[in-house]
Amino acid sequence: MTTEQKPLQSGFGPETTAKEVLAGQDLSGKVAIVTGGHGGIGLETTRALAGAGATVIVGARDVNKAQEVLAPLKNIEVIRLDLADSSSIDEFAAVFLSSNRALDFLILNAGVSFPPTIKDERGFDTHFATNYLGHFQLTVGLWKALKRSGNARVVALSSIGHMTGPIDFDDLHFSRRPYDKVVSYGESKTACSLFAVELDKRGRENGVRAFAVHPGAILSGLARHLSDEELAGWGVRRNEDGTYTSSGGFKTAEQGAATSVWCAVSPMLNGKGGVYCEDGDIAEAVPADSPLQRGVRSWAIDPVLAEKLWTISEDLLHIPHGTINSLES
Template sequence: MMTEQKQLLSGFGPDTTAQEVLAGQDLSGKVAIVTGGHGGIGLETTRALVSAGATVIVGARDVNKAQEVLASLKNTEVIKLDLSNPASIDEFVAIFLRSNRALDILILNAGVSFPPTIKDARGFDTHFATNYLGHFQLTIGLWEALKRSGNARVVALSSVGHMTGPIDFDDLHFTKRSYDKAVSYGESKTALSLFAVELDKRGREHGVRAFAVHPGAILSGLTRHLSNEDLAAWGVIRHEDGTFTSSGGFKTAEQGAATSVWCAVSPMLYGKGGVYCEDGDIAEIVPSDSPMFRGVRSWAIDPASAERLWTISEELLNIPQGIIPR
């Protein structure tokens, strides 16, 4: 049975931190993977899970940098992972599977935002390929480890950026349309939300549940490719030393990690999945033309679109159908 896309009135909100979500929980013996878990909200996600007793494997493009950042945290491991490189994803999967561990939590946190190169070596749109397809390939590869848990959760970081519109299935890589960086980014985040819908449908009988998350607006490293003009439109000033001044509305990294952690561990979500969440709760569905930077639009949780995207993704990545059966 599908989980209703309706708020649970969890008691959490936009100011809740990951540590507050975890209060009183013991994750000893749990194994988690957090892609990009060494920076921004990913780092706060790693810190929170480790503080509750979990072992966290961080996927990182720069292993040395990640190891330096995580050196003070116990029970962390780093494996090289470049989500734009299919061979790197396969190698990450192979290394993890060789450990014969069950995977209890998979947080698809890493991503790119407005990168300078808009197409990858395959001619795929960079946002779509890195943010979504790379995580799709990773999850498929880790499927047996997720099943082995018997009670696994997959958390895909979407974004309110999905509000730019539904996926154009006839032009995923902007070969017909004029490239629009906001639309490109938004479609990759819609894709991650739809991925959670379809993965949850396929995984629930195996004890694998999936959630999409809007972490909130955070001034992190993802802003590095934005121009000062782009930031000014959001009321943000970037200073020469790399710091920011904003007119408000932004979360701290600790607050940004809260919903990811809530979806990964909260007892409130037992038996639930396939929903889009924000501010430590299931989000409300809002009208398609809503100007609000909150809530989920219907196209990001549409089951038919989710199934269509899954099939297209298997074809794009030459993944045999049925590895995760319908």
């Protein structure tokens, strides 16, 4: 049954933290993977899940740096993962699958925003390739472990940036239209939302449910490639030590991690999936021309577009069509 894109009145909100979402829950025996789980909201997601007893595997490009950051936490493993490198993704999946463990929570958290290089070695748009395609490939690679859980959840981080407009399927990599980094980022996050819609449809019979998440506006390292003038337009000032000061409207990292954790563990979402969530609840569907910095636009949850994107993604990554449905446990 399709889950309504309608708030559940969960009782949580924009100020809720990941720790508050997990209050009273024991995740002992559960296994989670968090990409980019050693910084920003990824770190807070890792900290919250591990603190509740889960074993958390963190995918990180710099293993030494991640191990140093995560050293104070228990139940943590780090495996190298570069979402811009297809071979690295395959190696990560192979290492995890070799442990023969079930995967209960897959949090697709890592991402880039406004990077200096706008295309990768394949000629793919960097936002699209890293934020979306890398996670698509990773999920397919880990499918056996997700099915083995029998009750797994996949959480894909989207963004309110999806409101910039729908995906241009005829020019995914800005080969013909002028490059616009805001549009590029927004389309990659629309793709993440559509991914959750189609993955949920394909996975539900195997006990795999999927959700897209807008974590909220967070001042983190993702803003490092923006100029001071661009930051000023958001009421943000870059400090000499690399931190940021804002005039308001931003969440803390702990608050930003709350919806990811809620989607991963909340009993309220049992039997549900394929929806876009924010502020610890299912988001409201809003009109395409809504000026609100919240809610989800139709093009980010359209099942027809979701299936189309899935097929295109299989082609781009040379994955046989229907692979995710045919893999054996």
